[in-house]
Amino acid sequence: MTSVMGNPDATGRFGEFGGRFVPESLMPAVIELDSAFREAWSDPLFRAEYTATLENYAGRPTRLYLAERLSEYLGAEIWLKREDLAHTGSHKINNVIGQALLARRMGKSRLIAETGAGQHGVATATAAALFGLEAKVYMGEVDVARQSLNVFRMRLLGAEVEAVTSGSRTLKDAVNEAMRSWVAALGDTHYCIGSVMGPHPYPWMVREFQRVIGDEARSQYEAATGSTPDWVVACVGGGSNAAGTFAGFVDTPARLVGVEPAGGAAVGHGIGGIVHGMQSFFLQDEFGQINEAASISAGLDYPGVGPEHAHLHAIGRARYDQVNDDQVLEAVQLLARTEGIVCALESAHAIAWLVEHKQELLSSSIVVTLSGRGDKDVETIAQRLGFLEGEEHA
């Protein structure tokens, strides 16, 4: 690796993390993908189509919005990077547009994907529809139930959704199932991983497809203030919105903060391990069995974290903190009531971190990535807050 958040070497290492721990049956596929991505990413035509699709279709650039009432409340200057306004409602679309274009370039006619909150599944189904590809999405049975809105959206978009009933029936099992099915369909199928995780080149490739968040935010912040922010904050599930954001600021003095859910803090509470094709941090029991993550937000319920985050943590370039479900519910309401933005539970982790660290942040300027909108979560939130009590609910 040449520099922090530069391109990884051929083995896909970020320091000691990353790599390519896949069965031999998948090895040719990830090697092919690596070279296809390297080639495409250095092809101006590919980049141009990727960028044009994000602009014309997905609504990029998303705004960097100075949240005045929240700023006032926190005594700091809060700039929200509005991925909630991207098509399909989260940053996941950035990555998926990139991978779908790449899949098409590689001659694949079909996408498969795992999904937790359903946002990546919806994004995949969306890109598949847009480019005329087939799509099948694996989703833990538990998540199918708690994110039913997104299940319907995927089906409406023409994707097949398979409820995964093995293991803990959440995101990690959906990843397992997607990998299993990929082996049997390598010829025509691209596995569209939804975060900066999995075997090389995924963590790198997904970060590159998401760096548009950070690159835009950097220049938007600069255009607005002539300077760089003191802090850059994003929630971390697999870590793609955080990685994409950090990539834009890693070479500035900004302090980078990834916010994990207390119930799924792979950096905070995990230890080194090798699962899902990568060496990173994972929640594990004393024997190395992977533990389930458990937080209010399906999209952060992943017991691992992208290997580059493990590295950024190891070298001290980024800080990783946790917030709990109650803080997150408070934060959703705070943002809704001060700024009129109902954000995703995932994104609310970043807001909750601001609230917890109010004293430390006083008078500083902070770019926060609001990774998605909260429509998919409103029912969960309403139930937790008791809004549903005694009400008709169709």
Place this chain on the structure above:
Amino acid sequence: MTSVMGNPDATGRFGEFGGRFVPESLMPAVIELDSAFREAWSDPLFRAEYTATLENYAGRPTRLYLAERLSEYLGAEIWLKREDLAHTGSHKINNVIGQALLARRMGKSRLIAETGAGQHGVATATAAALFGLEAKVYMGEVDVARQSLNVFRMRLLGAEVEAVTSGSRTLKDAVNEAMRSWVAALGDTHYCIGSVMGPHPYPWMVREFQRVIGDEARSQYEAATGSTPDWVVACVGGGSNAAGTFAGFVDTPARLVGVEPAGGAAVGHGIGGIVHGMQSFFLQDEFGQINEAASISAGLDYPGVGPEHAHLHAIGRARYDQVNDDQVLEAVQLLARTEGIVCALESAHAIAWLVEHKQELLSSSIVVTLSGRGDKDVETIAQRLGFLEGEEHA
């Protein structure tokens, strides 16, 4: 009135339609509002704040997107004006930002609103939160049940939602209830009407706050093609997205088409009447009692239509057609599967019209306003299409 879609005269007439049929108790309020709006709208500072809020906060300009796969399917060039990507998920935010700024300027501390699909209610709750105002939203009990997602969103945003149990318990009754409550709270409350309807100055004011759709689309289309489109199409409930769109193209040769739901076609099946403060077309029985509208889309379930549409129809400048629920369900799926866009049932009326008129439209270029996204409708659609069969549904 000076020109088609110009400013109306002091009595708020569009030809024979419009006017200001309100009780004397409300008369000073609508007169005050008229002059406040006139003054604000000609104040560059007000305009600048309105525009800046739409840009920085609501994500404007929304894209004008050439939908290639849909175009291919229809044999015509379809450009979608992507109001679905605006903050809160529909064009309703444009109007509400304008009215909330105006309310603040008038010294009001509270907004009330009626809502059908809930999009205007959510937009109102959003703007209220953003500007630190109180909000109360009236919504027919029937709509509360069928658009529960939006009810939760409004509450999360801090708005009070009142289920209206009088009359048909849908949008028209919510309007009645909002007017009733406004009388009792004129001092501190602005009634934020959600469409180009109600007494003068609302139909004009709301059209002006929505003309940003048409103005943007006009210049985006021109920038992309150097020309103007052959057709401009939008769905019509009260008619605000259509009016805002048409305003940008009324002085071009484009043919303007408003698409009403077959079950709520005030222009198509209504007759002249005077309700909700305005003279226009309404669905009525033989005695002049107002009939309920009944379509699959709550946001178009209004038995009236904005007076300017009645006028555009009367003078032949715009054409108004209808599509039925089945066509709309087909259209939602068509757009989802060809373009990866799950649109609102309201907006799908415009797409359904394209499908029905495919022959007439062959080889022409068409700007279609996609007024909103479909998240709020996914459950309804899934139920109607039988996606829910035999599935767990949390």
Place this chain on the structure above:
Amino acid sequence: MLEKSLQQLRKSGRRILVPYVMAGSDPDWLSLVDLVIESGADAVEIGIPFSDPSMDGPVIQRAGELALARGVTPFSVLSELRTRSFSVPIVVMTYYNLFHHMGIERAVTELRQAGVDGVIIPDLPLEEGANWRAMAKSQGLETVQLVSPVTSLERVDEILAVAEGFVYGVGSMSVTGERAELAETATAIATRIRPRTTLPLLIGIGISNGDQAAAVVEAGADGVVVGSALLRRVLEGQTPSELSYFVSEIRAALDEA
């Protein structure tokens, strides 16, 4: 005939009581008209139910919904009225769309043929009502104008200039409905309008009992319109004698004021 009759009462020193009855909310509604007349009404306001009564509170809404559910139409109300004559003037209250829908010429004719003396159309303000007023006037139908607590004095005078029958002073910034306490605006508007007109000045909306009625006439009004307070009792199924007692009480309070 409406104005003349009320002016006579006024000159005779009698306070004016106008109860409101919803046409058709009950098959026997004409008996209720008789009952209120017997109990001391000086004119009766008769509501024709409308699907969207945006200026009415829950009681009058409910009465209207009952009437509509019974199949009552503007024509059915007018033909029932045509079969009867009353010892006091009849004032019809409804929303403008019903007349607009009939066509205003026909509406005025039908109203007159049914023996109606005046109309109250709450959603037809000064600016929009010229055609209607002209047509009505041409057939001797008097159109009552409303003034509200927030109407500027300048505008009050404009309204008074076209007023006929009586002036309807809106007592409360609200829709129709009862109030435990009289709104301050009810006495204030009476005091405010009184010096500006020689027409009978009645206060309505929110007048719920004899004390409140007395208070507004003491403030300068010539009388009151009583709607929801009466209709609520009707909807609750009170007996004719209970209803009569209620109207008589207000009558007495006015007479003593």
Place this chain on the structure above:
Amino acid sequence: MLEKSLQQLRKSGRRILVPYVMAGSDPDWLSLVDLVIESGADAVEIGIPFSDPSMDGPVIQRAGELALARGVTPFSVLSELRTRSFSVPIVVMTYYNLFHHMGIERAVTELRQAGVDGVIIPDLPLEEGANWRAMAKSQGLETVQLVSPVTSLERVDEILAVAEGFVYGVGSMSVTGERAELAETATAIATRIRPRTTLPLLIGIGISNGDQAAAVVEAGADGVVVGSALLRRVLEGQTPSELSYFVSEIRAALDEA
């Protein structure tokens, strides 16, 4: 010891049968190991259950889940093995994280002390395995390499260069599981790899019965690994004699091929 033993069999002309047993899926699993040895196994592959068996199909997943639910751990499996010795080599199959988590030095030591001769780690490919292989080799633990139907010949040779024990030819582009029909890739990979190595070549994944086993040895393989087909029968609760019959059938088919 694994390689040497299999090479001897190979030289003696015997086809090699390696059944797969999930450690701890049932309290009596060690009897199952004995049973398959008695029924003709030349080595036994013993699975240590892992929470995320991403290369296994439903049968082996289920067996692993049962074992984990019973509280089985890598250490419990190894200590059970330590109490026993077997007449054939023992090859442990599991995912790399369990060894990584123990630390590779300790893992290798524990495995050796438990009498394990070789390991199959499906998610530890050539590029990532150097440290592990070196450590294992230093203690005489043989690391089996897998080649798949999509591995290029160039890469096959690179893999074969570090291969020990035997070469595991992946018979099917799929996760573990039974197949009604033998995949074409199963015979093709045998034919393809055979000329490139003198190591014993076993085909696994998707070998479900005697006919299929015979077909791959006829195509050039030295034998087969049989996993899901056996484990399904175990999970279904077949009796020892039924299970023995199943293994013996494959043994016979191999011997006759």
